[in-house]
Amino acid sequence: MTDTLKRNLTPQKLEKAAYILKTVAHPIRLGIINLLDEHEQLSVNQICEYLKCEQSLLSHHLTNMKIKGLLKADKQGVQVFYSLKEKDLIKLLDCMENCNCNM
Template sequence: MITTDKTLSREKLEKAAFILKTVAHPTRLAIIDLLGSQEKMSVNELCRALDCEQSLLSHHLINMKLKGLLNCEQDGQNRFYSLKERDVLKLIDCIENCDCRM
């Protein structure tokens, strides 16, 4: 086993794996990207911006909310989502700057 001074703790690795599993879908990453530039967005606004069916988008939003990445507030019949964990935007930056040749 290789060890370095920068070895991550088991707890940090498990947290990272949980977050990565939660966002490991193009639609979920797109939701994070959009909500990173907006304070909050309604489901309808997200549907239009992502050109995605409401039922599929709602599935992703609910999953991300249940796992603690998003906040949701209801105003009448509209639900508005926002990022609860803004640090997840660092993943978007990392993806944007990644030059992996896979």
């Protein structure tokens, strides 16, 4: 029996996993997930301050993650606050933290 069958990873599950991994495969995007795990909701400015990156670059990443269904955006006045829509994304960070894959 192969590992794929032992884990019950259907082609649909593998496709979804690849989609999510491609979406988060950037240090800034992983940083966003980490921050939103620690803080329920943050504004673009707050995330920018934490990650020390330009707002235009951050907005690009946030928009991409929102379009792909990983984040929620809540507009309050002129500010937009982001939160995790897919709470299980933090499991990716846990996996990376515990991985001993020659990293």
